Amino acid sequence: MEKTYYNPDDLKKFGDIGEFQKDYADKFFEWYGAVFSEGALTEKEKSLIALAVAHVVQCPYCIDAYTTECVKNGYSNSQMMEAVHVGAAIRGGATLAHSVQMMNKVKDISL
Amino acid sequence: MKDEYHKILEFNSDPESQLKILEEVTRISDRVPFFKEKLTASGLTEFKPAGIQVLQINLGNLCNQACKHCHVNAGPAKTEIMDLKTLKQCLEAIRNHRIPLVDITGGAPEMNPDFRWFVGELRKLDKKVIVRCNLTIFFEGAKYNDLPAFYADNGLEVVASLPFYSADRTDNMRGKGVFEKSVQGLRLLNENGYGQKDSGLMLNLVYNPSGAFLSASQKLLEDEFRHILFDRYGIEFNNLFTINNMPVSRFLDYLLRSGNYIAYIEHLVNAFNPVAAAGSGSSCGGSIV
Numbered sequence: 001m002e003k004t005y006y007n008p009d010d011l012k013k014f015g016d017i018g019e020f021q022k023d024y025a026d027k028f029f030e031w032y033g034a035v036f037s038e039g040a041l042t043e044k045e046k047s048l049i050a051l052a053v054a055h056v057v058q059c060p061y062c063i064d065a066y067t068t069e070c071v072k073n074g075y076s077n078s079q080m081m082e083a084v085h086v087g088a089a090i091r092g093g094a095t096l097a098h099s100v101q102m103m104n105k106v107k108d109i110s111l
Numbered sequence: 112m113k114d115e116y117h118k119i120l121e122f123n124s125d126p127e128s129q130l131k132i133l134e135e136v137t138r139i140s141d142r143v144p145f146f147k148e149k150l151t152a153s154g155l156t157e158f159k160p161a162g163i164q165v166l167q168i169n170l171g172n173l174c175n176q177a178c179k180h181c182h183v184n185a186g187p188a189k190t191e192i193m194d195l196k197t198l199k200q201c202l203e204a205i206r207n208h209r210i211p212l213v214d215i216t217g218g219a220p221e222m223n224p225d226f227r228w229f230v231g232e233l234r235k236l237d238k239k240v241i242v243r244c245n246l247t248i249f250f251e252g253a254k255y256n257d258l259p260a261f262y263a264d265n266g267l268e269v270v271a272s273l274p275f276y277s278a279d280r281t282d283n284m285r286g287k288g289v290f291e292k293s294v295q296g297l298r299l300l301n302e303n304g305y306g307q308k309d310s311g312l313m314l315n316l317v318y319n320p321s322g323a324f325l326s327a328s329q330k331l332l333e334d335e336f337r338h339i340l341f342d343r344y345g346i347e348f349n350n351l352f353t354i355n356n357m358p359v360s361r362f363l364d365y366l367l368r369s370g371n372y373i374a375y376i377e378h379l380v381n382a383f384n385p386v387a388a389a390g391s392g393s394s395c396g397g398s399i400v
């Protein structure tokens with residue numbers, strides 16, 4: 001049994017998830033490959049979006065992989081940090097936007 | 112992702128120790144098959160020599176720079192310089208074997224005292240000549256200032272290193288102030304006709320990653336370099352070649368010290384491209400280095 005929940009070496013094993021369910025894994029990887037290939041957005045742009053989302057979902061594997069990808073694609077440190085801020089702002093904003101629900105409820109139950 | 116292998120794999124610059132370190136990786140990682148296995152799995156055979164089309168000559172490891180990734184361990188204090196006698200033997204070989212293309216590299220090849228003489232002799236033999244230029248050499252004193260004109264007069268093709276289109280990444284790898292000097296160097300080459308439409312003077316740039324990662328696609332980087340270098344500095348060039356750093360010499364030392372060695376080799380091996388391998392079978396098969 002691992003001593004930690006996350007092991008950097010597990011990132012290399014991502015491709016092995018088909019071992020327990022091959023059909024779904026094959027479909028997933030085909031779709032994943034299509035999503036990240038050039039479309040209306042470039043592969044480079046997609047790597048920056050992925051980096052921001054990786055932070056929002058706090059996936060250490062994705063942060064590892066997409067940081068390398070963004071550096072490789074020529075994004076500067078400040079561009080990458082700004083992308084993370086965008087993700088963080090959406091996350092913060094989403095939390096705060098829910099406070100309207102809290103305010104509504106307070107008003108509903110108050111005299 | 113840091114690996115711990117630097118603790119057992121100590122960098123030692125002699126070639127045999129380096130080979131041992133490179134062989135060791137196949138034992139440590141189960142994700143690094145031998146190149147031969149990769150070739151066989153892709154239905155390719157081992158490379159075979161196919162005549163000599165290119166002779167690449169390293170004129171010595173003396174260089175005005177000491178880049179962190181340098182795979183020939185070049186620098187200002189280095190003393191291995193190809194002597195005149197050996198250069199004459201090279202000329203003899205070029206003549207006898209009718210080698211059409213000579214690719215001159217270093218160190219900074221221009222620092223070899225016989226560089227200009229050698230180029231002149233190659234011209235007399237009517238050979239196509241490529242010079243690998245680090246761009247900052249032009250500013251190392253009066254005797255190098257006219258190099259762009261010398262290149263142009265002799266119709267040399269210039270392959271110039273520029274790791275990135277921004278100062279931070281370039282300087283981090285090649286030394287403080289190198290980016291700015293490289294920009295000036297490229298401007299001088301442009302002024303002498305290099306990279307200019309219809310001049311026939313080829314200026315090709317070489318990008319290599321400034322760390323433990325592989326290059327992005329050549330097309331993507333070429334488009335960005337072209338657009339950014341022109342918009343910001345008015346610089347033009349013909350092609351950009353993207354290469355990856357060889358895990359030898361200073362770059363190997365860096366990989367070991369930074370704990371990136373195994374991960375880098377695994378990436379490199381995973382990036383094996385059968386199409387490129389098939390292509391190198393025919394192009395490297397015609398080169399002697």
Ligand code: SF4
Pocket residue numbers: 174175176177178180181182183184185186217218219245285
């Ligand atoms: S300019 Fe080239 S030869 Fe000189 S140190 Fe840098 S990489 Fe090595």
